[in-house]
Amino acid sequence: MNSAYLFIMLGAALWGTIGWFVKNLYAFGFTPMEVVTLRVLTTAIILLTYILIKSPEKLLLHSIKDVKYFIGTGIVSIIFFNYCLFTTIELSTIPFATALLYTAPAFVTILSLILFKEKLTRVKLIALLITLFGTCLIVGIIPLNTETLQLNSILFGLGSGIGYALYSIFSKYALKKYTSLSITVYTFIVASIALLPFFPYATKIHLLMDPAVLFYSFGLGLLPTAFAYIIYTYGLHQTEASRASILSTIEPVVATFIGIIVFNEAFSHIQMVGMACIIGAIMLIQLFTTKKKISHAKNGVI
Numbered sequence: 001m002n003s004a005y006l007f008i009m010l011g012a013a014l015w016g017t018i019g020w021f022v023k024n025l026y027a028f029g030f031t032p033m034e035v036v037t038l039r040v041l042t043t044a045i046i047l048l049t050y051i052l053i054k055s056p057e058k059l060l061l062h063s064i065k066d067v068k069y070f071i072g073t074g075i076v077s078i079i080f081f082n083y084c085l086f087t088t089i090e091l092s093t094i095p096f097a098t099a100l101l102y103t104a105p106a107f108v109t110i111l112s113l114i115l116f117k118e119k120l121t122r123v124k125l126i127a128l129l130i131t132l133f134g135t136c137l138i139v140g141i142i143p144l145n146t147e148t149l150q151l152n153s154i155l156f157g158l159g160s161g162i163g164y165a166l167y168s169i170f171s172k173y174a175l176k177k178y179t180s181l182s183i184t185v186y187t188f189i190v191a192s193i194a195l196l197p198f199f200p201y202a203t204k205i206h207l208l209m210d211p212a213v214l215f216y217s218f219g220l221g222l223l224p225t226a227f228a229y230i231i232y233t234y235g236l237h238q239t240e241a242s243r244a245s246i247l248s249t250i251e252p253v254v255a256t257f258i259g260i261i262v263f264n265e266a267f268s269h270i271q272m273v274g275m276a277c278i279i280g281a282i283m284l285i286q287l288f289t290t291k292k293k294i295s296h297a298k299n300g301v302i
Helices: 003-015 018-026 032-054 064-091 094-101 104-115 122-139 151-174 180-198 201-209 211-236 241-247 250-262 269-288
Strands: none
Touching: 003 211, 003 241, 003 250, 018 032, 018 064, 018 094, 018 211, 018 250, 032 064, 032 180, 032 211, 064 094, 064 151, 064 180, 094 122, 094 151, 094 250, 094 269, 104 122, 104 151, 104 269, 122 151, 122 269, 151 180, 180 211, 201 211, 211 241, 241 269, 250 269
């Protein structure tokens, strides 16, 4: 197999392990927003160290006004989407949360139509309808199952998809001046600065002295975030973006297996069909869209 494909699939598979780290941090008493803080801080430290060693010139800001892009990617997108994702994991299951997160490409299509006047092609429309159908299967609307219908989980899950999609929207503006690595580093720096003042140090600082907590916190920032981004981007530079996006759909598969096998979480056959529909919709867009105008939500920041 092409080595670039292996790097892409490994990066995506690492993204799929996010729920494992999050669940284990919850066991120590951390809230979703506190886990978001731990993730963005450790990622910022790791990526800042990496860029200072590899390409320090990429940290140069063209204008102080450009910080607005990173407020968009860091606060409006990363903090919001991570909080929604981690809350969904807390309220429901890892497979459920991951499936709804993958509605992001559908939201990118809708937002691109509104903001950038991108044409809504027949393929995109079909993909949107398939995504909608798959989402209905996952949340229990089709067939209607009031016992599994969890409004809070659904809203937070869809919120994660919207927040994830917003990263592509804000990045579209920033990519005119900065590389994807620069954007990612500044995104996590801004997110860390925004969250650190609100971390409950008085009640949680003692937990950070626990080696297990440090392991899960550092691991969350390193493996499914910083390292996954680096190797995914390395593979992306050696292959087509459309193929990379298709290969990256291994992520929800890994996340689903972790949820079901490691945490014994329920995920019905109907929900699996729903997830397959969403993944299929992503593949449909990538296979039949010949020109990519918006960067895919996968810029390594999931």
